[in-house]
Amino acid sequence: MRRVLLILAACAAAPLASCTSTPSRAPVTPDVTVTHTKTATRSVAPDPHPIVAGPTTAAGARSCPLMATRTAADNVGMRLARITVLRSGGTVIGCNFFALQGSPLATSEHLPGPKQPVISIVTSRYGTDLAAHNAMVLLARAGTSxxxxxxxxxTVGVVYRTSFDPHDRGRDWVCAFTRGAGLTVIKTVVTDTSVNAVALANVLLRGR
Structure with missing residues (x-):
């Protein structure tokens, strides 16, 4: 118990970066170390495995239960068309939004192709709040920036770059956050700023 309280205290003390601009931010400091003395520390082993209710399936849908299509389009700044809803064990765990295809706008705006989502929202649940937090930190550490x-x-979340659209070579911005033992990860094909991913996270936290 003492170990968990110390970790949460370290999280609360960490400096927070701005969500409304894109200046350089301080590197993410994983809050997964417990200090036992002034000179000795021991790392807490995070649980990397979420609780899985069943195989994940993707099916086309007219709308996403997690976010309205118009809201998603406005916050990512791209024209959207097709949607797939992700389910596990009969429960919705996420959505993929795809860009408009077969239109002059798709070419002029350099929108991704039909197989590449513009936005991916995936939620998962872990055994404890701490395990979800550690999983979020590990995701940020595996990315860059x-x-x-x-x-x-x-809510304190993280932003980082990762490889989402292969054409972007690891520069796509992601925002992730936890609520209790739940972890939500929002990937975008936006490469020039993290603002869009943060805006999408805020929509989810406000409830659409």
Missing amino acids: GSQVQLHGG
């Missing part, structure tokens, strides 16, 4: 961000309602 990671930093903490202050989200709606005082």
Whole structure:
């Protein structure tokens, strides 16, 4: 118990980065170390495995239960068309939004092709709040340009770059946050700023 309290205290003390601009941010500092003395530390082994209710399936849908299509389009700044809803064990765990295809606008705006989502929202649940937090930190550490961000309602999340659209070569921005033992990861094909991913996270935290 003492180990968990110390870790959560370290999280609360971490500096928060701005969500409304894109200046350089301090590197993400994983809050997964417990200090036992002034000179000795021991790392807490995170649980990397979420609780899985069943195989994940993707099916076309007219709308996403997690976010309205118009809201998603406005916050990513791209024209959207097709949607797939992800389910596991009969429960919706995410959505993929795809860009408009077969239109002059798709060419002029350099929108991704039909197989590449513009936005991917995936939620997962872990055994404990700490395990979900550690999983979020590990995701940011596996990417680049990671930093903490202050989200709606005082939620502290992370933003980082990763490889989502292969054409972007690892420069796509992602925002992730936890609520209790739940982890939400929002990937975008936006490469020039993390603002869009943060805006999408705030929509989810506000409830569409």
